[in-house]
Amino acid sequence: MGSAGFSIGRSEAMFVKACFNVVIFLSLLCAAGASAQEGKGPSEPASGEIHLDVVVAPKSGAPVAGLQKQDFALLDNKAPQAITSFQALGGSRAPIEVLLVVDAVNTDYQSLGYERDEIEKFLRLDGGHLAHPTALAVFTDTGTQIQEEFTSDGNALSGTLEMYTVGLRTINGSSGIYGAEERFQLSIAAVEKLVAREAGRPGHKIILWVSPGWPFLSGPRVELDSKQQRQLFTTIVSLSTQLRQARITLYSIDPLGIADIGSRTFYYEEFLKGVSKPSQVQAGDLALEVLATQSGGLVLKSGNDVVAQLQKCLADTEEYYEISFVPTPADQRDTYHKLEVRVVKPGLTARTRQGYYTQTSPRE
Numbered sequence: 001m002g003s004a005g006f007s008i009g010r011s012e013a014m015f016v017k018a019c020f021n022v023v024i025f026l027s028l029l030c031a032a033g034a035s036a037q038e039g040k041g042p043s044e045p046a047s048g049e050i051h052l053d054v055v056v057a058p059k060s061g062a063p064v065a066g067l068q069k070q071d072f073a074l075l076d077n078k079a080p081q082a083i084t085s086f087q088a089l090g091g092s093r094a095p096i097e098v099l100l101v102v103d104a105v106n107t108d109y110q111s112l113g114y115e116r117d118e119i120e121k122f123l124r125l126d127g128g129h130l131a132h133p134t135a136l137a138v139f140t141d142t143g144t145q146i147q148e149e150f151t152s153d154g155n156a157l158s159g160t161l162e163m164y165t166v167g168l169r170t171i172n173g174s175s176g177i178y179g180a181e182e183r184f185q186l187s188i189a190a191v192e193k194l195v196a197r198e199a200g201r202p203g204h205k206i207i208l209w210v211s212p213g214w215p216f217l218s219g220p221r222v223e224l225d226s227k228q229q230r231q232l233f234t235t236i237v238s239l240s241t242q243l244r245q246a247r248i249t250l251y252s253i254d255p256l257g258i259a260d261i262g263s264r265t266f267y268y269e270e271f272l273k274g275v276s277k278p279s280q281v282q283a284g285d286l287a288l289e290v291l292a293t294q295s296g297g298l299v300l301k302s303g304n305d306v307v308a309q310l311q312k313c314l315a316d317t318e319e320y321y322e323i324s325f326v327p328t329p330a331d332q333r334d335t336y337h338k339l340e341v342r343v344v345k346p347g348l349t350a351r352t353r354q355g356y357y358t359q360t361s362p363r364e
Helices: 010-017 023-038 109-123 154-163 180-199 226-245 267-271 288-295 306-317
Strands: 050-057 072-076 079-081 085-089 096-103 129-140 143-146 151-153 204-210 248-253 320-325 336-343 349-351 355-357
Touching: 050 336, 072 320, 096 109, 096 180, 096 306, 109 154, 109 306, 129 154, 129 180, 129 306, 143 180, 151 154, 180 204, 180 226, 180 288, 204 306, 226 288, 226 355, 248 288, 248 306, 267 288, 336 349
Parallel strands: 096 129, 096 204, 204 248
Antiparallel strands: 050 320, 050 349, 072 079, 072 336, 085 320, 129 143, 129 151, 336 355
16 A cells, blocks of 8 residues: 555644654654664674575565575665675574564553463464574563563463563653653664664574554654754664664564554555655654564554464564675765665565665775
């Protein structure tokens, strides 16, 4: 479904017509930029090599195995690149860790109960045996609780989830502009905390974020000045780079399913194109669905079966490919490069990270 017929709903129309206070929002961006500089993720390899985790599948169907290096073509800003390394991975052959996020900030209390029930069902599938080491993170408006140890024992994780206290959220319609500012701030801070935590761990990481997503804070009457745009651009570049360097693929699973179908369902598609310069930025560029898509993950919104949605996400780990290349040195930092991986065999589509920002230049 495209966005040509997009029209915002009543509540969002009221939001964009309201007087948008960006002071708190900007303080978030400044803090985010500072924390990103202080807590940098993995450094680039000496060669400058970029690693991509690629899932290949038909239009509808499971990921495909058995492909070879010659079956792939890699383009960086439409220019063909040599693939410097190639490996077929999946299942027990892949060093993957999974972080399952329960979002109590952007989910109403009634839906949160259903979300937790579905997650517990998922954890107890196959007698509680999980395909990959998994940990839980519970995101509330009082902070983000992250389980220290990863385990393949789903029954133990289910018991752990029952012990987490997730009460009624204190953010409501009387907070800020319908609570949107607060939820946005908390959500971005939680993403950064989880990414920083995973950055020091080896291998490929999967973050399954069960949530309807946080507010876009974007609309026809929301405008940022040049300073605000630069701050937001810095945050976008930092978070994109940390996700890539940590080899994290993010997935957005909406527990509300068809009950959440509405004007904002596909609004995130307005922000999927990579941001090349500060003058282009909007807060929607940091939406959960946008971050997930750009990382190579999935956005699942149209079903009420959360268990099936989680299984669909983890199907990506059964068969996938790790490829790498050495990008051409850039003239300046923070230049956006669009990535595309093509499969020469007909009927197959590759899904991976959509782009990256340059981190070094020949003059450095």
